[in-house]
Amino acid sequence: MxxxxxxxxxxxxxxxxxxxxxxxxxxxxxxxxxxxxxxxxxxxxxxxxxxLWTRTWQLACRESQVSNPGDYLVYDIGKRSYLIVRGTDGQVRAFYNSCRHRGTRLCNGRGNTGKSMKCPYHMWSYGLDGSLQAVTDRETFCPIEDADYGLSEVAVGTCAGFIFLHPDRTPAESLTEFLGxxxxxxxxxxxxxxxxxxxxxxxxxxxxxxxxxxxxxxxxxxxxxxxxxxxxxxxxxxxxxxxxxxxxxxxxxxxxxxxxxxxxxxxxxxxxxxxxxxxxxxxxxxxxxxxxxxxxxxxxxxxxxxxxxxxxxxxxxxxxxxxxxxxxxxxxxxxxxxxxxxxxxxxxxxxxxxxxxxxxxxxxxxxxxxxxxxxxxxxxxxxxxxxxxxxxxxxxxxxxxxxxxxxxxxxxxxxxxxxxxxxxxxxxxxxxxxxxxxxxxxxxxxxxxxxxxxxxxxxxxxxx
Ligand code: FES
Ligand SMILES: [Fe+2]
Missing domain, CATH: 3.90.380 (Naphthalene 1,2-dioxygenase Alpha Subunit; Chain A, domain 1)
Known part of the structure; x- marks a missing residue:
């Protein structure tokens, strides 16, 4: 032709x-x-x-899927699992979906977790900002610094009503730079x-x-x-x-x-x-x-x-x-x-x-x-x-x-x-x-x- x-x-x-x-x-x-x-x-x-997947921005969900405080959505990619949550301050954050005690997945699917996220295994509890709030039977542990046991946070950004995440907390490339x-x-x-x-x-x-x-x-x-x-x-x-x-x-x-x-x-x-x-x-x-x-x-x-x-x-x-x-x-x-x-x-x-x-x-x-x-x-x-x-x-x-x-x-x-x-x-x-x-x-x-x-x-x- x-x-x-x-x-x-x-x-x-x-x-x-x-x-x-x-x-x-x-x-x-x-x-x-x-x-x-x-x-x-x-x-x-x-x-x-x-x-690739550990080093790139990726589309996780829509903002409307986590529109209210406590709304969460689990985004899985391969074996990795991330928890996207809207906080009481209105901010959307994303964390590895893994308890800081012995690693259990915190949430599945999507829903509303109320004012805190509780691990289903031994009930450690986290604020919607990922901070450690409560440790069950705390006195049986060696001293735990709460600040060291918050959920591991990753970067999030939004574009056109979509939430993107990057597995780094502070990615070298911003979402704006990535999307061009x-x-x-x-x-x-x-x-x-x-x-x-x-x-x-x-x-x-x-x-x-x-x-x-x-x-x-x-x-x-x-x-x-x-x-x-x-x-x-x-x-x-x-x-x-x-x-x-x-x-x-x-x-x-x-x-x-x-x-x-x-x-x-x-x-x-x-x-x-x-x-x-x-x-x-x-x-x-x-x-x-x-x-x-x-x-x-x-x-x-x-x-x-x-x-x-x-x-x-x-x-x-x-x-x-x-x-x-x-x-x-x-x-x-x-x-x-x-x-x-x-x-x-x-x-x-x-x-x-x-x-x-x-x-x-x-x-x-x-x-x-x-x-x-x-x-x-x-x-x-x-x-x-x-x-x-x-x-x-x-x-x-x-x-x-x-x-x-x-x-x-x-x-x-x-x-x-x-x-x-x-x-x-x-x-x-x-x-x-x-x-x-x-x-x-x-x-x-x-x-x-x-x-x-x-x-x-x-x-x-x-x-x-
Ligand atoms: S694994 Fe989460 S509280 Fe034990
Ligand atoms: Fe086709």
Whole structure:
């Protein structure tokens, strides 16, 4: 495919900043080979725990998950466990989730611990600021200096309503330095005002990086998600690396040129309706038809007197869906004036290093986090969260999600996510079961190239 074929006139869209389509992006041949052992070798997994996860900022939870004094949430990554707690002073702190007596985990899951945290083993008690408050049968110990026995604290920081932690108490790199341009790009979405409407954890039989990588390229859309080609432009998706992070902008309600101009505007409308109706959510595997009502309502809006789908005169599918999203959010009273029209429709998708994917649409956003298994490089945990801008207090109450855990494949999360999670174990199986020394990356996988260059900075195994 020539560059001219690959990059048509983009009169309908102005790319922001320095974003480039893959063929416009230079690729250094030195960067394209990634050792297969990064996905399969237990020693590499251990290196990740020792050299990456102990040395990087990482997304732990949302601020709203610990909104009141005493609210806590346990964040586990591999064998490490952290306790995130809001104090009586309103401050959020994070500690190793380990009692200073004989090490017992202090808390599990999430909840409210009241004014203190009590160890379930011998009832040592800690204040919400981590200070040691009480020692059961203190007189039976050698003298204990309370100041030496506070919970071990780690650094926390916030961005866009998310709490990040760093396993150091005083990291050399601040969260602001770590995130670079990302906070400014997220700011107009007003995530800190949004409500979590889906909060799900499910294992997947693939390395956590296999999952990250499937979400940062569009190369596999033509094979794994072919039904999307009618309504998104995988070829002219824009990519921009942002230090260790990256983002892409996926033009939506336009058709991939891989289909060769065979899709009419009305077919595109039908396609967008189906995809919007399918949405992400928890459904049974047997009955994924949760979106039929939404689809019928959307179809009704565009049905003319003859019973056929029709667009308002002079409008494209892009125009009508951008306007619909803008009006809906304006009616709810949200000021999203910092967003471009394209941000109301196109997926502006961030990879926040190491393991978070943020799919940003105005008002409705999907976040994915992939956590490594403690010992098996071929397993990971998927955390999926939807956050939505909702104003009505009753709706907030009824729609705020309770965290749910499922077994692998137990439920459907929507057609597109299912296609990925059902397929990616095949990638892992091939990586583990073949004799491939390196995977080979293309310009369409430039964000994966960037990801592994960032990993090189923590685990320099490629130059060893
Ligand atoms: S281990 Fe926590 S009080 Fe004994
Ligand atoms: Fe995918």
């Amino acid at each position: 020539s560059k001219e074929e690959f990059i048509p006139t983009r009169d309908w869209y102005v790319p922001p900043r320095n974003a480039k389509t893959p063929l416009e992006t230079p690729l250094d041949p030195a960067d394209v080979a990634v050792p297969t052992r990064r996905y399969t070798d237990p020693d590499y997994l251990q290196n990740e725990f020792d050299l 341009d990302v906070p400014a790009l997220l700011e107009p979405y007003r995530f800190e005002e949004a409500v979590t409407t889906l909060d799900v954890t499910m294992p997947c039989s693939a390395n956590w990086k296999v999952l990250v990588e499937a979400f940062v390229e569009m190369y596999h859309v033509q094979t794994v998600h072919p039904h999307l080609l009618a309504t998104l432009d995988d070829v002219n998706t824009y990519f921009e690396n942002l230090g260790r992070h990256s983002w892409m902008i996926v033009p939506t309600a336009v058709t991939s040129e891989r289909l060769g101009g065979t899709v009419s505007e009305i077919d595109r409308l039908e396609g967008v309706i189906s995809i919007m109706a399918d949405g992400v959510g928890v459904r049974s595997r047997e009955n994924r038809s949760a979106g039929e009502e939404t689809a019928a309502a959307l179809r009704q809006m565009f049905t003319n007197e003859a019973g056929e789908l029709e667009l308002p005169e002079g409008s494209s599918v892009r125009d009508v869906f951008v306007e619909m999203a803008q009006n809906a959010l304006k009616e709810k009273g949200f000021d999203l004036s910092g967003l471009s029209a394209a941000q109301f429709l196109d997926d502006h998708q961030f990879h926040v290093f190491p393991n978070v994917i943020m799919n940003c649409y105005a008002g409705l956003n999907m976040f994915l986090r992939f956590r490594p298994h403690a010992t098996d490089p071929g397993q990971c945990l998927i955390d999926l969260m939807l956050i939505e801008l909702i104003k009505d207090p009753d709706e907030i109450k009824s729609r705020t999600a309770v965290h749910q855990e499922y077994a692998e494949g137990e439920i459907s999360l929507g057609e597109v996510i299912d296609q990925d999670t059902d397929f990616l174990p095949e990638v892992q199986a091939g990586l583990a079961g073949g004799d491939l020394e390196n995977v080979t990356l293309s310009k369409q996988e430039i964000r994966i190239v960037n990801f592994h260059k960032a990993l090189d900075g923590y685990i320099p195994d490629r130059n060893a």
